[in-house]
Amino acid sequence: MSLMLLDAALATAQALLAMAMICATFRLLRGPRAQDRVLALDTLYVDAMLLVLTFGMREASTVYFEAALVIGMLGFVSTAAFAKFLMRGEVIE
């Protein structure tokens, strides 16, 4: 009984996160300016990290934790690099 409840809740959470990623993708495609697209990409990273964590809980495996950590780190580095690029026109000066 509790397993069924947990599985249903995790499936619901995955559906909600998928909808969140669709919203962020619309903003990524619509823009209107470059900073909006970078912000949408950062949101996509966070939502993907949450989705991977939910997936790991559903599979009852701690392997997905490392994947979530890597996604978080890549999200930070890429958003910082994009912001630097928007500011200066170059990433490494």
Next chain:
Amino acid sequence: MTHAATLPPLLAVLVALLVVLGAALALIGSVGLLRLKTFYERIHPPTMGTTLGLGLTLIASMLLFSTLESRPVLHEIVIAVFMAVTTPVTFMLLVRAALHRDRAVGDNPVAGRK
């Protein structure tokens, strides 16, 4: 699903509640990102997902894995600390870049709104 059948019902309800609430907060943040009008308004809603949404999901994950492995599993704290440190840094960089770009095209969004 491969959980052991020894999951207490109260804990299952708690984990289910936390996970759904965290995902709902992330969804609210993304809807806000889609619907608000200006960039400086849109920068705010995604932080709901990165703070409370991520926090609730990580607490649920810690509770679940601590019960399943019957030992404290706390390595999710690493993600929480990392995101709490990096999110303000990236968003401040992004807003400063956006301000710079707006001023470069002769538009000063913080000079006062009509």
